[in-house]
Amino acid sequence: MAKIAPLAEIVEKQIDMLTYGQWGICAGCGGGIVVQALARAVDTIGIPNKDIVILNGIHCSGSQAASLKCNFIGGLHGRSIAYATGLKFARPDLTVITVQGDGDAVGIGGNHFIHAARRNSDITVVVNNNFIYGRTGGQYGPTTPKGAFATSAPYGTVDRPIDICKLAESAGATFVARGTTYHVIELVDILEKAIRHHGFSVLDIITQCPTAFGRYNPSLMGNSTTEMLKWMRDHSVRIDKAKGIGTQELEGKLVIGVFVDKEAPVYEDEYEKIIQAAKKVK
Amino acid sequence: MDKQKNVQLMQGNEAVVEGAIAAGVRFFAGYPITPSTEILERISVRLPQVGGKFIQMEDEIASISAVLGASMGGVKAMTATSGPGFALMVETIGYAIVAEIPCVVVEVQRVGPGAGMVFTSQQDTMSIRWATPGGFETITLAPASVKECFELTIRAVNLSERFRVPVFLLSDAHLAHIREKVEVPNYNEVLRVDRTRPTVPPYKFLPYEADETGVPGMPDFGSEYRCKIVAVLHDKTGKYGPSPEERTFILKRLHNKILAHLDELPMVEEYMLEDADIAVFSYGICARAVKAALKTARAEGIKVGLMRPITLWPFPKEAVSKLTSRVSDIIVAEMNSGQLLGEVERANEGNANIRFVGQEDGIVMDPQRILSAIREVG
Amino acid sequence: MKTRDLQSTKVRALIEVNAKQCKRCGICVEFCNRGVLAEGEDGLPEVVNLEQCTLCRLCELRCPDLAIMVEEAT
Numbered sequence: 252m253a254k255i256a257p258l259a260e261i262v263e264k265q266i267d268m269l270t271y272g273q274w275g276i277c278a279g280c281g282g283g284i285v286v287q288a289l290a291r292a293v294d295t296i297g298i299p300n301k302d303i304v305i306l307n308g309i310h311c312s313g314s315q316a317a318s319l320k321c322n323f324i325g326g327l328h329g330r331s332i333a334y335a336t337g338l339k340f341a342r343p344d345l346t347v348i349t350v351q352g353d354g355d356a357v358g359i360g361g362n363h364f365i366h367a368a369r370r371n372s373d374i375t376v377v378v379n380n381n382f383i384y385g386r387t388g389g390q391y392g393p394t395t396p397k398g399a400f401a402t403s404a405p406y407g408t409v410d411r412p413i414d415i416c417k418l419a420e421s422a423g424a425t426f427v428a429r430g431t432t433y434h435v436i437e438l439v440d441i442l443e444k445a446i447r448h449h450g451f452s453v454l455d456i457i458t459q460c461p462t463a464f465g466r467y468n469p470s471l472m473g474n475s476t477t478e479m480l481k482w483m484r485d486h487s488v489r490i491d492k493a494k495g496i497g498t499q500e501l502e503g504k505l506v507i508g509v510f511v512d513k514e515a516p517v518y519e520d521e522y523e524k525i526i527q528a529a530k531k532v533k
Numbered sequence: 534m535d536k537q538k539n540v541q542l543m544q545g546n547e548a549v550v551e552g553a554i555a556a557g558v559r560f561f562a563g564y565p566i567t568p569s570t571e572i573l574e575r576i577s578v579r580l581p582q583v584g585g586k587f588i589q590m591e592d593e594i595a596s597i598s599a600v601l602g603a604s605m606g607g608v609k610a611m612t613a614t615s616g617p618g619f620a621l622m623v624e625t626i627g628y629a630i631v632a633e634i635p636c637v638v639v640e641v642q643r644v645g646p647g648a649g650m651v652f653t654s655q656q657d658t659m660s661i662r663w664a665t666p667g668g669f670e671t672i673t674l675a676p677a678s679v680k681e682c683f684e685l686t687i688r689a690v691n692l693s694e695r696f697r698v699p700v701f702l703l704s705d706a707h708l709a710h711i712r713e714k715v716e717v718p719n720y721n722e723v724l725r726v727d728r729t730r731p732t733v734p735p736y737k738f739l740p741y742e743a744d745e746t747g748v749p750g751m752p753d754f755g756s757e758y759r760c761k762i763v764a765v766l767h768d769k770t771g772k773y774g775p776s777p778e779e780r781t782f783i784l785k786r787l788h789n790k791i792l793a794h795l796d797e798l799p800m801v802e803e804y805m806l807e808d809a810d811i812a813v814f815s816y817g818i819c820a821r822a823v824k825a826a827l828k829t830a831r832a833e834g835i836k837v838g839l840m841r842p843i844t845l846w847p848f849p850k851e852a853v854s855k856l857t858s859r860v861s862d863i864i865v866a867e868m869n870s871g872q873l874l875g876e877v878e879r880a881n882e883g884n885a886n887i888r889f890v891g892q893e894d895g896i897v898m899d900p901q902r903i904l905s906a907i908r909e910v911g
Numbered sequence: 912m913k914t915r916d917l918q919s920t921k922v923r924a925l926i927e928v929n930a931k932q933c934k935r936c937g938i939c940v941e942f943c944n945r946g947v948l949a950e951g952e953d954g955l956p957e958v959v960n961l962e963q964c965t966l967c968r969l970c971e972l973r974c975p976d977l978a979i980m981v982e983e984a985t
Contacts, residue, residue: 258971258980270772271932271977278934283975291972302755309764322754324605325763326598327628333595337602337610338754340586341560345606345754363598366591435972477941480973522586529581 255436256294258287265290265300267318274314279476281432281458282312282379288435289350289377290319292442303346304338306331308360310352311386312379312458329359332367335374343373343519348446353380354392357415361393368422368451370518375445375452378415381460389463400467415455420511425450427511431457433483434507441509450517457483457505540716545709546571546613548679549639549702550579552686553611555720557727558637559585560610562599564592564618567651568706569641572613593618597625601634605762607753609690613639616657617648620664626699627665628764630787633697633741633749635728637689642705644895652895653706655817655868661701662846669784670791672798673701673846675817679713685843691726692798696790697748703845705868707897708818731758741783742769747790791847799842799849805831806838811910812856814877815866816842819898823866826903835911845873850880858883862910866890868898886910924964925982928956933978939970 262268276282293303303321307314309328317323326334331349339347349356356378357364367374383401384390391401391408394415398407419427426448428441438456445452459465459479465472472482483505490508493501543551549572553561561580563573573589580587586603590596596612603610614622619640629636640661644654661673672692674685686702693700731738731750740761743749752758761771767783768775775783791798802820805827806812815823820841830837840856842849853876857863863885865874874889881887890906892898926947935954947964951957956979970979 255968255972257982258968258974258977259982262977266977268977273772276975279936279938280975283977284973287972287974287977300759301757304754304760320759322760323762324602324760325765327624327764330594330598330625333590333598334602334605336588336590336595337560337562337599338606339602340588340599341603341608341610342606342754362591363595366595432973435969439972476936476938480938480942522581522588526581526584526586529578530584532582 256291261287261290261294265294265320267320271315271318274311274317276311276314277462279459279461280312281381281460283315284432284435285313285377285379285438285456285458286315286319286350288438288442289316289348291439292446293321295439295443296446298346302344303348306335306347306349308349308351308355309386310355310379312352312381312460313350313377316350329355330363331355332360332363332374332376336363336367336370336372339372339374340519340522346446347373348375348377350377351379352385353378353382353394353415354384357413357418358393365418365422368419368424368453371423371425371450371515372518373449373451375454377442377454378456379458380415380455381458381464382412383460383464385460385463389467396471399471401463415453416510419453423451423515424453424511425513425515426452426509428509429455429457429505429507431483431487431505431507432459433480434487437507444509444512448512450515459483539718540714542712543679543683543715544571544712545679545682545704546641547575548682548715549613549686549704550575551717552683553637553690554579554583555718555723556609556687556690557725558609558611558690559583560600560603560608561585561612562588562590562596562603562610563612564590564596564614566615566618568643568709569613569615569639571709572639572641593621594625597622597636597638600636601625601629604634604636605754609635609694611637611639611690613641615641615643616660619657619661623664626671627667629699630665630667630669630671631766632762632764633751634762635693635697636699637686637693637702638699639686639702639704641709642703644893650895651706653818653868653897654893654895655705655819655872656893657703658845658867658869658872661703669787670847671699671701672696672791672844673703674843675703675845676708677817677820677841679708679711680715681843682708683715683717687723691724694726694728695748697728697751698790703817705818735759739769740771741767743786747786747793795847795851798847799844799852801849801852802839802841802843804839804841806840809836809838809860811835811837811862811864811907812860813837813839813864813866813903813907814853814873815839816845816873819866819868822898822900823903826900826907829904830907830911835907837907837911842873848873848876850876853877853880854882857881857885860885862886862888864888864890864903864906864910866898866903868892922961922984924961924966925984926958926961926964927980927982929978930955932976934976936975938973938975939979942973943970
């Protein structure tokens with residue numbers, strides 16, 4: 252684990268405090284915790300800000316990523332990974348990171364998520380998974396648990412949620428990890444690993460949304476930010492421990508840690524070979 | 534293909550690819566859709582030959598999005614599609630407009646709503662301009678020959694860079710597949726326009742502040758400038774939620790990027806129009822059918838000519854207005870049910886009689902129909 | 912073996928809460944396992960047990976608003 256730098260230093264180097272507070276984020280939202288962890292990870296690795304590009308989807312959780320001092324692209328709902336694919340392919344010298352909500356990444360953006368994973372594009376995808384669509388007031392999404400309430404599920408949802416890590420793994424992502432906003436030190440660590448990883452990295456970060464998800468589902472994770480963080484603390488099982496436990500016992504638990512960390516041909520590198528081959532043919 | 538020869542026989546779609554390469558396009562992301570697929574296939578061969586990047590994406594939304602990503606990265610980028618694919622790209626076109634990202638979209642029209650049929654039409658004349666929410670101005674060029682497929686693609690790329698705006702090349706299934714001669718220049722001698730980079734020092738740079746050109750300088754990632762691009766309505770700093778005055782300001786600037794250049798942007802071809810009493814107004818492949826009809830009509834002694842817009846948008850209102858005073862009758866000929874017809878009627882300051890000849894059957898306009906209409910008037 | 916005297920009353924840290932940025936979410940107070948912070952006036956966290964702070968910086972890490980900063984005391 253890297254030494255934890257003083258926040259004042261991180262803010263000085265990585266964050267524009269003039270805009271950090273302007274995003275209209277609720278008290279206790281976990282998104283800011285993720286953004287700070289991202290700033291710390293980037294700082295530890297030492298990539299110059301001019302060579303980093305953060306892409307935000309449409310969400311509230313994680314909006315503060317636009318206040319990081321590196322380059323920023325704000326795009327349409329669900330399309331960050333598609334922009335990132337084109338950007339990284341055209342400019343493999345850049346470090347490309349998306350910060351998205353759960354619906355943005357695997358709902359409307361699901362197709363791009365799957366194919367970028369399949370290609371193993373060298374992009375890092377940070378998903379703020381708060382099980383709800385917070386920005387638009389609390390509708391259900393692809394990761395909302397079955398039976399949970401939301402403004403568009405007044406009787407509870409009838410469909411099952413998707414597991415972002417399993418989806419990423421089966422689509423071919425070569426670095427897949429789950430973290431939470433409670434386990435902050437590990438959070439910085441997996442962000443650092445994900446960004447360093449050469450290939451498609453996905454981080455499924457369980458983030459609390461007390462205003463929407465918490466309020467509509469007090470019996471699921473709790474009704475306040477502190478209750479929800481405690482839920483994460485009490486229901487998380489680290490992956491190495493989870494391996495020794497049966498599926499029955501893991502019901503209702505959150506498995507956290509690194510699921511996939513492997514090497515595979517990276518899209519941008521493979522295409523370089525095509526260019527070399529094409530130039531020889533006339 | 535021997536590049537030393539300067540006259541080549543090319544297919545319309547192929548000419549678009551060569552025009553793109555000549556213009557400096559080095560990134561293409563696309564999705565197969567008839568009748569544009571040859572562009573995708575041909576450019577997948579050509580781009581890596583010149584060190585460029587090609588990718589077939591998972592759908593059209595991904596394609597235009599990847600194009601924008603590459604363009605934001607400083608690489609000239611293009612995609613090609615047909616009507617249904619364009620429909621999927623519409624939201625992202627709006628993004629390119631508000632974020633001011635240069636890009637070229639080639640639309641090769643087919644016929645019919647929905648999936649339609651893979652034959653020719655001019656049914657997307659209006660939608661290419663108006664489909665994206667907001668109604669903001671973009672530029673659309675309509676080639677009427679394979680030669681123009683080549684030349685106008687270069688022009689489209691250059692205009693998109695100059696104005697930081699999406700530019701469309703509106704072709705059709707027929708033109709895409711015929712073969713005609715193209716005199717191909719040395720690509721190193723082709724005039725290439727690049728987006729302007731910021732001139733103020735990095736600490737003073739505001740991403741959406743423009744000088745008197747009305748177009749903000751666009752910095753490169755990896756330079757000393759912090760790049761910020763946003764999809765929302767913003768002020769000069771890129772911040773969301775500007776005041777009503779700021780909104781008016783930026784939206785006006787976006788309109789004016791095009792509207793302030795109405796003296797130079799609209800291009801029109803005048804053919805046999807100098808002594809004409811009657812004019813036919815037609816564009817794209819339809820204008821070729823018109824030219825065939827004109828030959829016969831002239832031989833019969835009817836003084837008729839053609840006004841052919843090469844720029845469909847911005848609409849060449851001034852040229853059309855003047856025409857309505859020069860001739861007594863204008864026949865608008867389109868391969869649709871009447872789309873630029875309304876624009877011509879709106880520009881009718883000279884009180885000319887305006888008639889319409891349409892054809893919507895997937896086949897190129899029959900010159901006989903034009904001839905009949907001309908004879909009726911003449 | 913060197914042992915750390917955790918009962919020592921030597922102050923190791925200086926803690927500052929930015930009242931403007933702080934949204935009174937309560938996370939830092941709830942999760943400081945040394946009891947350094949408590950809810951003060953207007954919900955703003957206040958330092959009640961500075962000597963107990965070990966500079967773990969978990970309050971910093973868990974603050975969504977970057978409103979609490981811990982400095983090493985000189």
